[in-house]
Structures are given as C-alpha cells and as structure tokens.
Amino acid sequence: MKDYEIVNKRDLASNVVEYNIYAPYISKHCLAGQFIILRVDAEGERVPFTICDYSRENGTVCILVQTIGYSTLKLSKMQIGDALHDVVGPLGNPTDLSKYESVLLVGGGIGLAVIYPQAKQLKAEGKKVDVAIGARNISLLMYVDEFKQSSDNLYLITDDGSNGKKGFVTDVIKELVDGGKKYDAVFAVGPLPMMRAVCNLTKEYNIETIVSMNSIMVDGTGMCGCCRLSVGGKTKYACIDGPEFDGHQVDWDEAIARGKVYKEEEQEHLCNLRREYGEDK
Ligand SMILES: Cc1cc2nc3c(=O)[nH]c(=O)nc-3n(C[C@H](O)[C@H](O)[C@H](O)COP(=O)(O)OP(=O)(O)OC[C@H]3O[C@@H](n4cnc5c(N)ncnc54)[C@H](O)[C@@H]3O)c2cc1C
Numbered sequence: 001m002k003d004y005e006i007v008n009k010r011d012l013a014s015n016v017v018e019y020n021i022y023a024p025y026i027s028k029h030c031l032a033g034q035f036i037i038l039r040v041d042a043e044g045e046r047v048p049f050t051i052c053d054y055s056r057e058n059g060t061v062c063i064l065v066q067t068i069g070y071s072t073l074k075l076s077k078m079q080i081g082d083a084l085h086d087v088v089g090p091l092g093n094p095t096d097l098s099k100y101e102s103v104l105l106v107g108g109g110i111g112l113a114v115i116y117p118q119a120k121q122l123k124a125e126g127k128k129v130d131v132a133i134g135a136r137n138i139s140l141l142m143y144v145d146e147f148k149q150s151s152d153n154l155y156l157i158t159d160d161g162s163n164g165k166k167g168f169v170t171d172v173i174k175e176l177v178d179g180g181k182k183y184d185a186v187f188a189v190g191p192l193p194m195m196r197a198v199c200n201l202t203k204e205y206n207i208e209t210i211v212s213m214n215s216i217m218v219d220g221t222g223m224c225g226c227c228r229l230s231v232g233g234k235t236k237y238a239c240i241d242g243p244e245f246d247g248h249q250v251d252w253d254e255a256i257a258r259g260k261v262y263k264e265e266e267q268e269h270l271c272n273l274r275r276e277y278g279e280d281k
C-alpha cells in the first residue's frame with residue numbers, strides 16, 4: 001500500500017464524502033479532537049480535516065469531507081487507489097474528556113466528524129453521553145447508526161422537520177436542560193453561527209461549553225498566524241492552542257469576519273475549476 005493512498009471512499013450525504021486514508025504513522029498516534037492537513041497534489045493548498053476515526057491495526061485514518069470549494073472538489077475526483085500528495089498530522093491538541101462524567105455532544109453538519117470520536121471515547125469509558133445532531137434536512141443527516149451505538153440518547157434535529165425534531169440544536173438543548181438533564185459540559189461543533197448560538201444559550205444555564213474552531217489554516221504549526229482568534233481577550237492560534245476552546249470566551253464576531261476574508265478569491269478559484277471539469281453549466 002502507498003502512503004496516503006485512499007483505501008476507501010463512500011458518499012455519506014449530498015456533497016459529503018467519507019475517505020479512509022492509509023497513513024500508518026498518524027493512525028498510530030492520533031486521538032479524538034486532532035486533525036490532519038493534506039495536499040491533493042504538489043501545487044495544492046494545505047487543507048485541514050478532523051480525524052473522525054482511525055484504525056491503528058490497518059494504519060488508516062478516516063475523514064468526512066464536505067465538498068464546498070476548490071480543494072475539496074479536487075479531492076472529490078480522487079478514487080480508491082489514488083494517493084494524496086502529502087498528509088501531516090496528527091495536529092492540534094487531543095480533547096480532554098477526563099474531568100467530565102456526563103456530557104452533551106452537539107454536532108451541526110460536518111461538525112459531527114469531531115464529536116464522533118468523542119462519543120466513542122466517552123462510551124468506552126462508561127460515562128454518560130447524550131448526542132444531538134442537527135442538519136438542514138434528512139439528506140444531510142449522517143452517521144446515525146454509528147451515533148446510536150456510541151451514545152445513551154441520540155436526538156436528531158432538522159431545520160425542516162424531514163427527520164427527527166423540527167428546529168435547531170438549541171431548541172433540543174433547552175428542552176433537555178429545562179426537563180432536568182444535568183451535564184458537566186456541552187461540546188458543540190459545527191458552523192460558527194451555530195456554535196455561537198449554543199454558547200449564548202449555555203452561558204445562560206452556566207454550563208461549560210467547549211467548541212472546536214475551524215479557522216482558516218495554512219501551516220498548522222503556529223508560524224503563519226492565519227488561524228488566530230481572540231479567546232478571553234488573548235490571541236490564540238487554533239492549530240497549536242486548540243482547536244478546542246472555552247466557547248464562552250471566544251470573540252465570535254471576529255472569528256466569523258476572519259472566516260469570510262477570502263470569499264471572493266475562493267469563489268473565483270472554484271468557478272475556474274468547475275469550468276475545467278466542464279461542470280459550469
Ligand atoms: C481544524 C479544522 C478541522 C476541519 N475539519 C473538517 C472536516 O472534518 N470536514 C470538512 O469538510 N471540513 C473541515 N474543515 C474545513 C475545511 O478545511 C474547509 O472546508 C476546506 O479548507 C475548504 O477548502 P476548499 O478549497 O474546498 O474551499 P474554499 O472555497 O477554499 O473555502 C471554503 C470555505 O472553507 C474554509 N476554508 C478555506 N480554506 C481553509 C483552510 N485552509 N483552513 C480552514 N478552513 C478553510 C473557509 O471558511 C472558506 O470560506 C476543518 C477546518 C479546520 C481548521
């Protein structure tokens with residue numbers, strides 16, 4: 001097997017693909033909460049993805065990728081047997097779950113790539129773990145069977161009510177806590193506005209809330225400064241200080257504004273690539 005070979009590829013939902021990649025060094029050392037940075041080809045951008053699962057035995061890591069732009073579209077064209085140009089990792093700090101006995105994991109969209117290994121770990125350690133996953137509609141709900149096996153209670157929420165409860169993840173958190181559920185912490189991972197909404201709510205309930213920040217990254221080693229954030233009034237780097245932070249301390253306005261900085265260039269690159277692939281009709 002070649003290093004960084006795609007050993008399995010599976011469509012999970014519209015525009016979301018699961019890849020298993022042969023990367024024995026990374027699979028041997030990685031833990032929940034960590035990520036890799038890959039390049040599709042020699043000219044490729046460095047693109048970060050959470051390690052959603054791994055097999056130390058097979059030497060593989062699993063990532064879930066939402067095809068949204070230039071590099072993820074290029075990646076989606078790769079097939080089983082193709083090899084990525086390079087993959088570095090494991091990067092970032094592993095999740096520290098040691099001080100919690102009862103946790104609510106909240107995943108929005110592709111954010112479930114982060115909470116899945118956390119759920120597995122909590123379940124394996126015999127701790128209480130409830131999971132709430134939210135998506136825009138039924139076609140975007142993923143890993144439902146996997147989460148059923150790795151949680152005590154699983155709550156599904158869709159914006160349009162096409163599966164599970166209609167509404168937003170914040171509605172479910174409110175219902176659970178108002179109904180008497182006690183959690184030592186909430187882990188919320190998903191789009192920035194969703195994480196901010198969860199943090200605003202849990203602040204009212206005084207429940208510690210950890211978020212995983214998907215800031216724009218380049219080197220992943222703390223040198224380029226791209227992924228900087230303000231947390232509790234201090235500058236932090238998501239790649240080396242995080243990616244997990246106390247969500248009640250994050251400056252969300254700044255993080256959301258920084259995430260949009262390259263929107264025009266990203267759109268232009270994507271349009272050019274679509275044209276190259278003949279997908280611009
Ligand atoms: C620690 C971390 C873990 C992540 N885990 C996952 C995951 O498991 N699955 C997944 O689908 N996505 C994940 N992402 C986001 C993923 O990196 C971006 O979707 C990807 O870089 C988009 O690249 P693109 O060229 O296809 O799209 P582009 O058109 O370049 O960008 C689309 C959007 O993706 C984000 N983005 C672009 N470049 C980067 C970059 N270098 N670093 C971070 N974000 C970027 C921006 O918000 C941008 O607006 C993660 C990001 C971080 C920082």
Ligand code: FES
Pocket residue numbers: 216217218219220221222223224225226227228237238239240
């Ligand atoms: S990605 Fe460069 S400092 Fe974090």
